[in-house]
Amino acid sequence: MTSGVCLALGDPAGPERKGASPGLPRLLPARSAGGPASLAEHLARHGPAARTDRSRPDLIGEVAAAGLTGRGGASFPTARKLAAVAAGRGEPLVIANGTEGEPASAKDKVLLAREPHLVLDGAALAAAIVGASDAVVVTHRAVSEIVAAAVEERRAARQDRVRLRVAIAAGTFVGGEASAVANWLQHGVAKPTATPPRLAERGVRGAPTLVQNVETLAHLALIGRHGASWFRAVGTPAEPGSMLVTVTGAVRRPGVHEIAIGTRGSEILDLAGGPAEPVRALLLGGYFGSWAPAEAAMAAPFSAAGLAHLAASPGAGLVVALPFGICGLAETARVARYLAAESAGQCGPCVFGLGSIAAELSALAAGRPADVRLLRRWLGQVDGRGGCGHPTGAVRLIRSALAVFSDEVVQHADGWCCGTAGQAVLPVPSAAAMLKAARS
Numbered sequence: 001m002t003s004g005v006c007l008a009l010g011d012p013a014g015p016e017r018k019g020a021s022p023g024l025p026r027l028l029p030a031r032s033a034g035g036p037a038s039l040a041e042h043l044a045r046h047g048p049a050a051r052t053d054r055s056r057p058d059l060i061g062e063v064a065a066a067g068l069t070g071r072g073g074a075s076f077p078t079a080r081k082l083a084a085v086a087a088g089r090g091e092p093l094v095i096a097n098g099t100e101g102e103p104a105s106a107k108d109k110v111l112l113a114r115e116p117h118l119v120l121d122g123a124a125l126a127a128a129i130v131g132a133s134d135a136v137v138v139t140h141r142a143v144s145e146i147v148a149a150a151v152e153e154r155r156a157a158r159q160d161r162v163r164l165r166v167a168i169a170a171g172t173f174v175g176g177e178a179s180a181v182a183n184w185l186q187h188g189v190a191k192p193t194a195t196p197p198r199l200a201e202r203g204v205r206g207a208p209t210l211v212q213n214v215e216t217l218a219h220l221a222l223i224g225r226h227g228a229s230w231f232r233a234v235g236t237p238a239e240p241g242s243m244l245v246t247v248t249g250a251v252r253r254p255g256v257h258e259i260a261i262g263t264r265g266s267e268i269l270d271l272a273g274g275p276a277e278p279v280r281a282l283l284l285g286g287y288f289g290s291w292a293p294a295e296a297a298m299a300a301p302f303s304a305a306g307l308a309h310l311a312a313s314p315g316a317g318l319v320v321a322l323p324f325g326i327c328g329l330a331e332t333a334r335v336a337r338y339l340a341a342e343s344a345g346q347c348g349p350c351v352f353g354l355g356s357i358a359a360e361l362s363a364l365a366a367g368r369p370a371d372v373r374l375l376r377r378w379l380g381q382v383d384g385r386g387g388c389g390h391p392t393g394a395v396r397l398i399r400s401a402l403a404v405f406s407d408e409v410v411q412h413a414d415g416w417c418c419g420t421a422g423q424a425v426l427p428v429p430s431a432a433a434m435l436k437a438a439r440s
Helices: 039-046 056-066 078-086 107-114 116-130 141-156 178-187 214-226 265-271 294-299 304-310 328-341 348-365 372-382 390-404 406-413 431-439
Strands: 093-098 134-139 163-168 209-213 242-249 255-260 279-284 290-293 318-323
Touching: 039 116, 039 141, 039 214, 056 078, 056 116, 056 214, 078 116, 078 209, 093 107, 093 116, 093 178, 093 214, 107 116, 107 141, 107 214, 107 242, 107 255, 116 134, 116 141, 116 163, 116 209, 116 214, 134 141, 134 178, 141 163, 178 209, 209 214, 214 242, 242 265, 255 265, 265 294, 265 318, 279 294, 290 294, 290 304, 290 390, 294 304, 328 348, 328 390, 328 406, 348 372, 348 390, 348 406, 372 390, 390 406
Parallel strands: 093 134, 093 209, 134 163, 242 318
Antiparallel strands: 242 255, 279 290, 279 318
């Protein structure tokens, strides 16, 4: 279903697992049968969907009291997005974003494959809150048929007032950004943009548009049923709730696990069976995230506040354990080349800057002549510039690699590498695979 990630579909991290938190799982319950939960199974576990006859301010206030933030990477307060779209002119549109263009991540695919109705409940509730009559679920191709079948099951049961439909995502890294998803649906081109107007003001077909990650919508569905206090029973006071994380790399059981926000890094690795071999560093948050030394990262709470001293954040909920036998600089150079190739091609800092940075980093990783000072200068020139956040995210990853693997920087300059040639831990789609996805 995904590139390079083993999906723990049949046996999620339940309370009996070492490192699991009481009260979990919420999103991925253990089930005896494989495959997606049916509508009947879903309703038997969670009960009827949230009432939508409450006032709009009351519903938004409940979400605000819960403290729910986006689980797609940006962690923006969900209640603020709902309020902004609800206040827009014209009939809104709701987009459930399940594109998951992050190559190493699988959490959204697993959620949609196992519990599609929880996401659809959240999309229907979000539509009721903002006053939309239509909602679109944009999914990765791997799970689109499962989601489409769930939509048909709900339609036959007359489960929803909102009209639900499914669209297949663009299949690119930048295509998962909110404005890129909106452009993909409207124009068939997945290009992100940072220019006004905001989607909440004028998005698809000029309508106020809510783009919300599918995991966020699943949490919204549960808040609608159980309330803010229930949601805040796990997590931290400042960052309440649970989240899904993809744990991969040098662990015994790579897969997707649900954690309470604030769970320490060592406990997250325990959910995946613990390290399979000595770990050098952890990649936290995704390909726009940061490398962190293993000892410090495993001691830190997995939350924005807990990772701040490491210049990291939970991001898209990805944790990759890098073993000592694989070179962190070489891994980062591979990802940098991929990110440079994934540019939307709409601004110079991204098109030319990331390409030059990736080439210089690749030369360093290969032990060829490279100018590290020039590389750092280019990073500063690209950071914060461009038509979207793509160059800034790439710079964050590369800067963290130069800091965490500083010893290797010196060694590579002398022509020596700590890693084993030909081995890799981070999945990077090939150019042929990306072209095939774009044409299909």
